[in-house]
Amino acid sequence: MPQIQSHYPLTSLNTFGLQSVAEYFISIEQPQQLLDCIADPKLNQFKWSILGGGSNLILPELVHGLVLKMDLKGRQLTHEDEEYWYITAAAGENWHEFVQWTLEQGWGGLENLSLIPGTVGASPVQNIGAYGIEIKDVFHSLTAIHLKTGAQKEFAREECCFAYRDSVFKHEGYGDWCITAVTFQLRKRYEAKTNYGDVAQELERQSLQATAKNISTVISQIRLQKLPNPAEIGNAGSFFQNPIVSQELVGELVEQYPALVKYKVSEETYKLAAAWLIEQSGWKGRALGSVAMFQRQALVMVNLGDATQQQVKLLSEAVSKDVCAKFKVNLMVEPIFWG
Numbered sequence: 001m002p003q004i005q006s007h008y009p010l011t012s013l014n015t016f017g018l019q020s021v022a023e024y025f026i027s028i029e030q031p032q033q034l035l036d037c038i039a040d041p042k043l044n045q046f047k048w049s050i051l052g053g054g055s056n057l058i059l060p061e062l063v064h065g066l067v068l069k070m071d072l073k074g075r076q077l078t079h080e081d082e083e084y085w086y087i088t089a090a091a092g093e094n095w096h097e098f099v100q101w102t103l104e105q106g107w108g109g110l111e112n113l114s115l116i117p118g119t120v121g122a123s124p125v126q127n128i129g130a131y132g133i134e135i136k137d138v139f140h141s142l143t144a145i146h147l148k149t150g151a152q153k154e155f156a157r158e159e160c161c162f163a164y165r166d167s168v169f170k171h172e173g174y175g176d177w178c179i180t181a182v183t184f185q186l187r188k189r190y191e192a193k194t195n196y197g198d199v200a201q202e203l204e205r206q207s208l209q210a211t212a213k214n215i216s217t218v219i220s221q222i223r224l225q226k227l228p229n230p231a232e233i234g235n236a237g238s239f240f241q242n243p244i245v246s247q248e249l250v251g252e253l254v255e256q257y258p259a260l261v262k263y264k265v266s267e268e269t270y271k272l273a274a275a276w277l278i279e280q281s282g283w284k285g286r287a288l289g290s291v292a293m294f295q296r297q298a299l300v301m302v303n304l305g306d307a308t309q310q311q312v313k314l315l316s317e318a319v320s321k322d323v324c325a326k327f328k329v330n331l332m333v334e335p336i337f338w339g
């Protein structure tokens, strides 16, 4: 049984840098430790919360109950066939280090997701995505343990119900399944994806070929320029999702705002750039209490020093209200608020 600690500080374990303490805290380094906890009736009286790298969380000052910190480690090529390499990594592996390791082995496919903070285990939870790819495009399966019953289950891609920043793990029974390992299938016939954002231009500017390693380097450079580094200024990445709206509403909005930033998703729907909506609503670089929408990227909320969960909530509500009043669009918050 791992050691249980009480009143454990979480401030350095969340990238927003919110002052927070876990009532009880356990670091899980082996799947068996998780099973031991599940079998312990004393621990079952608590509410349990799973913590990865804390990069998509807005924490309260006190997290009631037991926080399970995912520190399971290990990564390996499990098998291969003519088309794919199948690579499995434990939930506690750092995502970016895992991506770099796959590239060093010569397995391309994850490079567009370089420099996303957090852990491998959390990557399917919101189907992480960046620069034109999402986890669902390279996902094979995952293993999870049910925290109430101890049952172990393998989830195939279809069972995860992946969608934009979404999966089954954010819905019914949220927090019931603890993901212990994820298997990715990486295509042997490499196809570079450089048609998103400034990737192709940047490769050309630096006279670099579109190899997986070069794409990773260039995307990391672009991200470092655009996004605030959580080690310097607390944040949880994009604070709002890009809203998906009807073609009808886009038609109305374009008449009024010809510069509206939009991407066609299907015959009937468009994705709007939430950053543009926030900027046009006057919130880019604007603060409320100790939080602000970032000056260089309006989609990111930043901690100006001693922010609290309540202040994050107030700014989030103020921005959403103004965007809705101006554009009739409801913004959805991306990070998860723990109660």
Ligand SMILES: Cc1cc2nc3c(=O)[nH]c(=O)nc-3n(C[C@H](O)[C@H](O)[C@H](O)COP(=O)(O)OP(=O)(O)OC[C@H]3O[C@@H](n4cnc5c(N)ncnc54)[C@H](O)[C@@H]3O)c2cc1C
Pocket: 015, 049, 050, 051, 052, 053, 054, 055, 056, 057, 070, 091, 116, 117, 118, 119, 120, 121, 122, 123, 125, 126, 127, 128, 129, 130, 169, 175, 177, 178, 179, 180, 227, 228, 229, 230, 235, 236, 237, 238, 336
């Ligand atoms: C600067 C910055 C840039 C970012 N850029 C991107 C981006 O480009 N694209 C993107 O999609 N996201 C991005 N994010 C958001 C974040 O990095 C991802 O959502 C990441 O996958 C969260 O991982 P984590 O380990 O930190 O999860 P945490 O924040 O610790 O947890 C997030 C949620 O997942 C659950 N969870 C964690 N581990 C497990 C597990 N093993 N089993 C079950 N549930 C679990 C938690 O309970 C919680 O509900 C960014 C964040 C920051 C700070």
